[in-house]
Amino acid sequence: MCLSANNATPDRIAEGLETIEVALRRIDYWEVEWPEPEALQSRQPFCVNTLTFPQWLQFVFLPKMRQIVEQERPLPAVSGMAPMAEEFFRPEPVTGQEVIDELARLDQLLSNQ
Template sequence: MIFDLSKSFLVKLEKLLKQHHLWSQQPPSEVAMASTAPFACDSMNFEEWLQFIFIPKMTLLIEHKQPLPVNMAIAPMAKHVWLSIPERNDLIVLLTQFDQLLAQNHRVNV
């Protein structure tokens, strides 16, 4: 159940990123991808991190039925980056819901 819901969130996230023209055809450089900073904020935009790091890693976890993170707190970063851009509020709402889903799933399974 949690894996299906999580996959659904990832599909919605990709769709919204594309609708907002935030989906890139060009991946970041290998150096950018190797960043160890939170959200790779020193080497790429937040939307690039979502596309090239977050979505692929979460997809792998889901496909392999591995434990999902419980305290992602991605929504606060989305708010920080996009709060002044009202038309991106739907992205913030979706990421808030995803954070809540994973946190709630953890509480249910503890």
């Protein structure tokens, strides 16, 4: 179901997407090369069987959300990205807190809370 959350203006969403990219680059979880096309075809949520969570953000979520914003299409009602990020970063050598915080902000904006 798609809806346009009142607080989720395209500019705020675009800014959040940029913040996520910058944060991933800062903690060195941004990849130079794209994964194999098959990895992007996963039917599992967040491509958990083919990509790491940061890879999913970089190669699936960010491009799709940027396209939605640029084409002025309805924003999806999204929830649960911040908890996924928390789970991913829990055992990692970096906290990923900036990524988690921005995903939580986007979750809130998009779910109109």
